Amino acid sequence: SASAFGLSFADRDVGGAAAAPIYNMNERLALTEQRRRLPIYAHRTQLLYLIEAHATTVVVGETGSGKTTQLPQYLHKAGWTGGGRMVACTQPRRVAAMTVAARVAEEMGCRLGQEVGYAIRFEDVSTPGVTRLRFCTDGVLLREMMQDPLLQKYSVIMVDEAHERSLATDVLLGLLKKVQRRRPDLRVIISSATIEAEAIASATIEAEAIARFFDTSNVRRPVGHVEALPAEGQPPSRSPALMSLEGRMHSVQVHYLETSTSNYLQSAVEAAVAIHKEDQPGDILIFLTGQDECEAAVKLLEEEGRRLQRSRLKWRLQPVALYAGLPASHQLAVFEPSPRGVRKVIAATNIAETSVTLEGIVYVIDSCFAKQRCYNPLTGLESLLIAPISKASAQQRAGRAGRVRPGHCFRLCSEDDYESKLPATTVPEMQRSDLAGTVLQLKSLGIDNIMSFEWLAPPPAETMVRALEMLHALGALDGDARLARPYGTQMAELPLDPPLARMLLASGEMGCTAEVLTVVAMLSVQSVWAPGGRRDVDDAKARFAVAEGDLISYLNVWKAWEESGRSKKWAITNYVMHRSLLRAADIRNQLQAHLRRLGIKPSSALEGASAFDQEALATVRKALAAGLFINAAKLTDELQVKLSDQDDSGASIYRLVRSAGGEAAAAKLRIHHSSVLFRCRPQWVCFYAAEQNDTGWYEMRDILAIESGWLTELAPHMYRLAPVNTQMRR
Ligand code: ADP
């Protein structure tokens, strides 16, 4: 009907699997019983057989079928974790690695960090010699390969969520193929999610492409060919196996708007309220594009909830947000089942698309948008734009509604727009990312000819060239694009972006490791300031703000927090995120240990120096600039355009200093409103991050004010003083 739930949605039943609902999660089944009822359970013997017989097995099955939580346990039981070896299961997202590990530990009845552990960057909750199943981010496993290139600790690597095609997953797949040539005993499992017939078809094509990629046998056999078990001591077949788990999804009815909305946030809230008023059981999951939107939706829904309090509905509305920047403890709370009498409405980013299991969702409201990061090798800058998701993503999102019972998915666009404006699939991250860090890692793994590396999807040539140029400018590569000593090898060893790694090394030479460690640690946490926008937060921020910019302001925050005895109360009264600071402190310790290992002595420029010692401060700023000089920008006197009545300062135009012309020269930069320099506009700056947003501007964040002379001093290979005659011509 056109008026489902009082909304004007045009309906279309996309149908689900024909199988009748096998179980109802509302019944509290014992964990073991629950596990037996998962679709994967019936396939476990065959799966174990395939894994034994084939070096690579590709498993396709919809979200919730048990791939992530069950397969590692089957492998454990079948003896793959014997002889001190481990099974690794990689996830593109940190939160997934953590929650999945917690769930598996619960199912196995052990403490997290013992037999079952997880590892994300800067946080390893596993015990060497004890942990058998290790869930980690794909990035962490990549980094492990630098110590242990053949991954000798592992008998099986399960690359999970391969359909997401994250940058690290793609690199990992390329490397694993190489490792398998040297280690025929290593088993690789690649798993990928699907829902609905259409998506299964496209996922199977993807899976077959991956399977073909892994085919290192010289004999051509069709995918799906099953090998005999290898004889004792013999390696498995090098032709991959492909296994599809048939699903047991409930049907999901998809509804579209009659006409696309211009304000999907508002429409999403309205849809949620309308569903709630129907008074039928089931939690609601809303897909939005970012943290701000999720928080805004929660606020609006809380108001609505208060308004509805007297309306005698069976359930009370309980809105919660779910996004990657959310502190881990809050994230875990989202996964708790709703208490009796409560209807959870989860406002989430695409983090909830496939990688985590949310129980009890019956309704999905999909904005059909997501933030998409895209790297432009011509400017060397990124954009983060809100863009329509792919149809494959939309189908995954809809599937979240059909886990418990038949569900509903409300797409906040018209069916015509859905068909015509959404691309079929998402471009792999590999093809829209800055690859400097990746190239550095590959080089340090001894892969010198990056161009001929076996990429699952080759990145654009311009991006490769730019990555090589940037690494060369930072001193990580020599003139022949080989890893340079000592910077290249040392930078590769640090678990940081190349610019941050470079500034740490510079701090060792300049005598200010203490300060630069603090800045780098602060840049490695999500956010130091309490969510902004409010006057009191801005005022608090202003107390730490200095004209030298955000990076130096971070130093002030750190110092004051340390002087308070790392007091939580201090953090709260100053609108600083205590949790972020604690994490920064932990990261700082770890980085300090890295520096010690590299033989870099601790030093401090500001300790004991007077607060007015500009020279000491300049030392710190120069060390920071030694990592950031590529991103140097100069204030122009170009006409300042007033963007709106509220906007009195944002339109000062900066231009990249390095650009000789072309697209990079055309990029217009301005200072992001969250920067302490928003109203200051120094002549010369370096920035850690700049993103193009929907207004078309590149907005700089985490800014350091510099003196122009430093550029020629720190990077004479990149910047030269302008010839006198051009300076005279004015
Ligand atoms: P897949 O990886 O195939 O998407 P999972 O192994 O993540 O599937 O999940 C299998 C099942 O385990 C889910 O259907 C759900 O019932 C249960 N499950 C997984 N994670 C959790 C969790 N954190 N809390 C409760 N149940 C969970």
Ligand code: MG
């Ligand atoms: Mg999974």
